[in-house]
Amino acid sequence: EVQLVQSGAEVKKPGESLKISCKGSGYSFTSYWIGWVRQMPGKGLEWMGIIYPGDSDTRYSPSFQGQVTISADKSISTAYLQWSSLKASDTAMYYCVRHDGVAGPIDYWGQGTLVTVSS
Amino acid sequence: EIVMTQSPATLSVSPGERATLSCRASQSVSSNLAWYQQKPGQAPRLLIYGASTRATGIPARFSGSGSGTEFTLTISSLQSEDFAVYYCQQYNNWPLTFGQGTRLEIK
Numbered sequence: 100e101v102q103l104v105q106s107g108a109e110v111k112k113p114g115e116s117l118k119i120s121c122k123g124s125g126y127s128f129t130s131y132w133i134g135w136v137r138q139m140p141g142k143g144l145e146w147m148g149i150i151y152p153g154d155s156d157t158r159y160s161p162s163f164q165g166q167v168t169i170s171a172d173k174s175i176s177t178a179y180l181q182w183s184s185l186k187a188s189d190t191a192m193y194y195c196v197r198h199d200g201v202a203g204p205i206d207y208w209g210q211g212t213l214v215t216v217s218s
Numbered sequence: 219e220i221v222m223t224q225s226p227a228t229l230s231v232s233p234g235e236r237a238t239l240s241c242r243a244s245q246s247v248s249s250n251l252a253w254y255q256q257k258p259g260q261a262p263r264l265l266i267y268g269a270s271t272r273a274t275g276i277p278a279r280f281s282g283s284g285s286g287t288e289f290t291l292t293i294s295s296l297q298s299e300d301f302a303v304y305y306c307q308q309y310n311n312w313p314l315t316f317g318q319g320t321r322l323e324i325k
Contacts, residue, residue, distance in 0.1 A: 134314075144254075144262065144305055144316040160313035161219070194261055202309050204252035206273070208261040 101125040103133075103195050103209035110215045111185050118181035119212045121195030128176035129153040132198040134205065135169060135180045139191045149198060150178060185216045220244050220308050224317035230325040233296050239320045241289040241306035250310035253282055253291045256319075257302045265304075266291065293322075 106120040121133065134149040148159035152171040159169070171178040178195055195209040221244040231237045241251065249269040254262040264273040266282035269289060279294040293300055301324050306317040 143319045144256075144307075146307070146314040146316060148313075158312060162313075198309075199267070202250075202312065202314065204264060204267040204307070204309055205254070205262075206264055206267075208263065211261055 101197065101207050103197060103207055105193075105195055105209040105212045108213040108215070110217070112218055113185060113187055113216055115185050115216075116181070116183050117185055117214065118179050119193060119214065121178045121180075121209050123176045123178070123197070126197075129173050132201055132203075133171065133178040134196045134198055135167075135178075136194045136196055136205075136208075137163075137191045138194065138211075147180075149201075151201070152176075152178065185214075187216050187218075189214060190216050219313060220247060220311050220315050222306055222308055222315050222317035224304075224306055224320045226320060227318070228321045228323060230323050231296055232325045233298060235296055235325075237293040237296055237300075237322055239291040239293075239304055239322070241284075241291070241317050243287045243289075243308055245311075246286045247308040247310035249285045250308060251282075251284070251289050252307045252309065253280075254305045254307065255300075255302050256305065262305065296322075298324075 102124045104122045135147040137145045147163040150157045150169045152173045168181045192211045194211045196205040197207040199206045223242045225240045251269045253266040256262040270282045303319045
């Protein structure tokens with residue numbers, strides 16, 4: 100069974116750094132692209148970027164380029180999303196997702212990680 | 219960036235009736251269009267990909283159609299569990315983009 104299990108909810112202050120994780124199992128982690136999707140409170144879905152764990156090829160939506168960093172450690176089948184300096188506007192649910200192909204539909208979703216940034 | 223526009227924003231339909239949701243792309247995305255369903259407090263799930271192919275385990279009452287810039291998701295006979303928010307997404311061009319969603323509510 101394919102699973103994407105994300106790290107738990109986080110509460111941070113503005114300016115702090117953060118790295119959340121997504122562990123894949125039940126499939127060949129290095130053979131599928133992993134992406135991240137943001138959902139701000141009460142809002143829709145925003146695609147942030149994608150990484151191919153096999154060679155760490157990474158691509159970002161222009162809206163998120165320079166704002167976050169996507170990485171992966173294929174030795175432990177885990178992808179990451181990180182911020183160097185959080186803002187209140189980063190408060191959102193973040194989903195890791197598996198893409199069926201380099202620019203394919205999302206066939207599996209993680210359970211989501213809620214990030215709250217508040218002073 | 220391709221802009222995806224969904225209509226209507228909210229659709230009120232009675233159980234057992236048909237629901238038709240629309241999605242328009244600002245430029246052609248061929249058939250590289252997916253539909254997702256999201257229920258409150260849950261992650262979205264894939265319903266349709268390739269504009270018209272149902273994902274594994276999706277009931278036959280869900281169907282997708284269209285190509286190019288105009289797409290439709292039809293739910294033939296609404297069940298109580300179908301009331302949710304639906305999103306379309308194009309995966310023809312980077313960056314991948316979602317529509318803003320259609321909330322399907324009980325009339």
